[in-house]
Amino acid sequence: MSRALFVLPAILVFGVLKLPTERALASQHRQSHFAGAELDLDLREKVGQLSFVAALSGFRAVLADFLFIQAHVAWERTEWGRVLLLFRQVTALQPHVTLFWDMAAWHMAWNASAAAMNDPSQPRLALRVKAQREYFAIGKDFLERGIRNNPDNPKLYESMARLYREKYNDHARASEFFRKAADCPGAPSYDQRFSAYELSYCQGWESQAYLQLRRLYDEGERERLPTLIERLKYLEAKLNIPKDQRIRER
Amino acid sequence: MIERAASSRGTLTASATNLEHRAFSFRSSCGRILAITTNTLTELTRQKVFYVLLIFALILIGSSIFVAKFTFQQEFQILKDVSLGAMSIFSSLLAIVATARLISQDTEDRTIYTILAKPVPRFEYLLGKLSGVLLLLAISIAAMTVLFVVLLYFREQVVLGETVRQLKNVPPEQLNEALNSIRAAALNIDIFAGVSVILLKACLLAALTLLVSTFATTNIFTVVVMVFVYFIGHFQATAREYWLQQPQTGWLDRGFLALVALIFPDLQAFNLVDDIVAGVAIPMTIFMKTMALGFFYIAIYTLAATFVFYRKEL
Numbered sequence: 001m002s003r004a005l006f007v008l009p010a011i012l013v014f015g016v017l018k019l020p021t022e023r024a025l026a027s028q029h030r031q032s033h034f035a036g037a038e039l040d041l042d043l044r045e046k047v048g049q050l051s052f053v054a055a056l057s058g059f060r061a062v063l064a065d066f067l068f069i070q071a072h073v074a075w076e077r078t079e080w081g082r083v084l085l086l087f088r089q090v091t092a093l094q095p096h097v098t099l100f101w102d103m104a105a106w107h108m109a110w111n112a113s114a115a116a117m118n119d120p121s122q123p124r125l126a127l128r129v130k131a132q133r134e135y136f137a138i139g140k141d142f143l144e145r146g147i148r149n150n151p152d153n154p155k156l157y158e159s160m161a162r163l164y165r166e167k168y169n170d171h172a173r174a175s176e177f178f179r180k181a182a183d184c185p186g187a188p189s190y191d192q193r194f195s196a197y198e199l200s201y202c203q204g205w206e207s208q209a210y211l212q213l214r215r216l217y218d219e220g221e222r223e224r225l226p227t228l229i230e231r232l233k234y235l236e237a238k239l240n241i242p243k244d245q246r247i248r249e250r
Numbered sequence: 251m252i253e254r255a256a257s258s259r260g261t262l263t264a265s266a267t268n269l270e271h272r273a274f275s276f277r278s279s280c281g282r283i284l285a286i287t288t289n290t291l292t293e294l295t296r297q298k299v300f301y302v303l304l305i306f307a308l309i310l311i312g313s314s315i316f317v318a319k320f321t322f323q324q325e326f327q328i329l330k331d332v333s334l335g336a337m338s339i340f341s342s343l344l345a346i347v348a349t350a351r352l353i354s355q356d357t358e359d360r361t362i363y364t365i366l367a368k369p370v371p372r373f374e375y376l377l378g379k380l381s382g383v384l385l386l387l388a389i390s391i392a393a394m395t396v397l398f399v400v401l402l403y404f405r406e407q408v409v410l411g412e413t414v415r416q417l418k419n420v421p422p423e424q425l426n427e428a429l430n431s432i433r434a435a436a437l438n439i440d441i442f443a444g445v446s447v448i449l450l451k452a453c454l455l456a457a458l459t460l461l462v463s464t465f466a467t468t469n470i471f472t473v474v475v476m477v478f479v480y481f482i483g484h485f486q487a488t489a490r491e492y493w494l495q496q497p498q499t500g501w502l503d504r505g506f507l508a509l510v511a512l513i514f515p516d517l518q519a520f521n522l523v524d525d526i527v528a529g530v531a532i533p534m535t536i537f538m539k540t541m542a543l544g545f546f547y548i549a550i551y552t553l554a555a556t557f558v559f560y561r562k563e564l
Contacts, residue, residue, distance in 0.1 A: 006557075006558075006561075007465075007554050008513075010557075011512075011513055012512050012513065015512025015513055016512060018543075018546070019511065021543060021546075022487070022490065022516045022519065022543070023490070023494075025536075025539055025540065025543060026491075026518075026519065028535075028536050028539070029519065029522075029536065032530065032532075032536055058339075058517065058518075058521045059339070060521070061331040061334070061335060061523070061524040061527060062332060062335035064331070065327070065328045065332060068324075069328075096528035097527075098529070099323050099327055188427050189423065189427070190424070222423060225421075
């Protein structure tokens with residue numbers, strides 16, 4: 001006992017000495033996104049007491065995977081409320097995994113919304129459409145929060161662009177998000193093309209779309225893909241581009 | 251003049267003899283530590299419980315490939331999370347269980363008296379014992395890493411092959427982009443930095459268990475205390491920040507939080523692997539600082555254990 005009492009002050013002194021180093025390192029971890037989830041009361045409310053303890057004990061990633069698999073099972077059973085709840089937990093635990101945000105948005109905006117539109121228990125079309133739009137909004141919210149947590153990852157911008165294109169039919173916003181994806185480091189080359197394609201569908205933006213598509217076309221054979229040529233020809237006709245400035249027939 | 255030269259020659263000879271003696275005693279000290287390390291490692295590898303733990307970890311890592319058949323990104327994410335999670339938990343368990351029994355088992359078998367009756371200083375005994383456990387941890391983590399890398403590589407090759415077959419008609423540029431995205435989702439070099447931090451955390455737990463076991467009377471007591479330390483250690487960073495940033499809390503709360511922050515190690519600082527798997531790149535400075543903090547903890551806890559053990563009545 002006396003030995004332990006003798007060591008305790010030494011450990012306390014060591015504790016005081018290590019404190020600034022620990023704080024500085026924790027701060028650097030946060031700056032470099034190594035404190036993935038904020039282990040606070042908000043997270044505890046989302047994941048429950050037991051899961052919170054597990055997350056706090058270094059099993060955050062494994063717990064997130066376990067909940068993700070549960071969400072997958074809930075999706076197979078078309079339990080949409082449970083899918084939403086589980087994906088909120090998963091994304092709260094692992095906010096830097098873009099895959100989870102993407103999957104959550106896809107389940108809500110595509111699967112749950114389609115299920116709501118085809119819900120046989122709801123005879124009124126207006127209410128089915130309302131439910132469908134609510135699921136679109138939930139999917140969009142997942143993507144917005146995912147982008148806030150991962151601003152340099154092109155994947156979520158691409159998903160947001162697809163959401164605007166396919167669910168909101170908003171080609172201008174779709175083009176904007178494909179352009180944002182193209183600006184991210186390591187973005188695939190198709191993002192620039194897709195941004196221009198989407199712009200070519202927007203009323204009043206034909207000239208800008210034409211310039212973008214033409215610039216891509218002039219980059220060489222690599223960019224001269226069938227859709228690009230088709231959209232370019234459509235815009236050339238619409239904008240009455242002089243014959244000598246048009247692209248060559250293939 | 252001659253006398254002075256003879257005297258300085260004598261001093262030189264004495265200091266050379268002294269240096270030789272020190273070098274000899276350092277060599278023999280290392281030899282003794284090495285002998286205890288080898289013996290401890292042999293003893294530990296004979297314990298069935300460690301084989302059970304290791305096999306269980308290997309099975310878990312191996313079976314993670316069958317856990318779920320999702321898209322390649324989901325599959326790689328789960329494979330990496332489960333494998334690295336298994337490495338973390340089993341290496342921590344192994345560190346605690348293996349170290350907790352070192353002194354108590356030797357006392358029970360009375361081998362400690364045989365060793366310490368010989369000219370073996372107590373710090374050499376402790377250092378040898380700890381080195382044996384650390385070696386066991388390194389071997390176990392190396393085995394788990396090899397299995398994990400082989401599995402990931404195997405799955406990566408399968409997915410790459412499938413993708414090449416499915417996209418054989420698309421332009422080479424698009425195929426390359428698809429293949430690169432698969433490679434990026436599979437193995438990256440930062441994972442090895444994450445594994446090193448897992449090993450460091452296990453070594454830290456082993457050093458801390460050694461400290462607890464020097465004043466514990468039973469094996470079970472050490473394990474139970476260390477399980478609590480493990481959980482509280484992960485909570486330490488939260489307690490520390492709350493203590494330092496919330497001055498309006500009561501003195502009792504602040505006192506308790508201060509004790510937690512000062513006594514326990516910040517184990518959350520060694521949980522980098524979750525975010526490494528998520529794709530966050532680990533900067534070299536952060537990696538080196540985390541390693542330095544870990545070595546600092548290990549050195550302090552080993553010193554404290556040596557101090558307590560020196561004063562222990564056997």
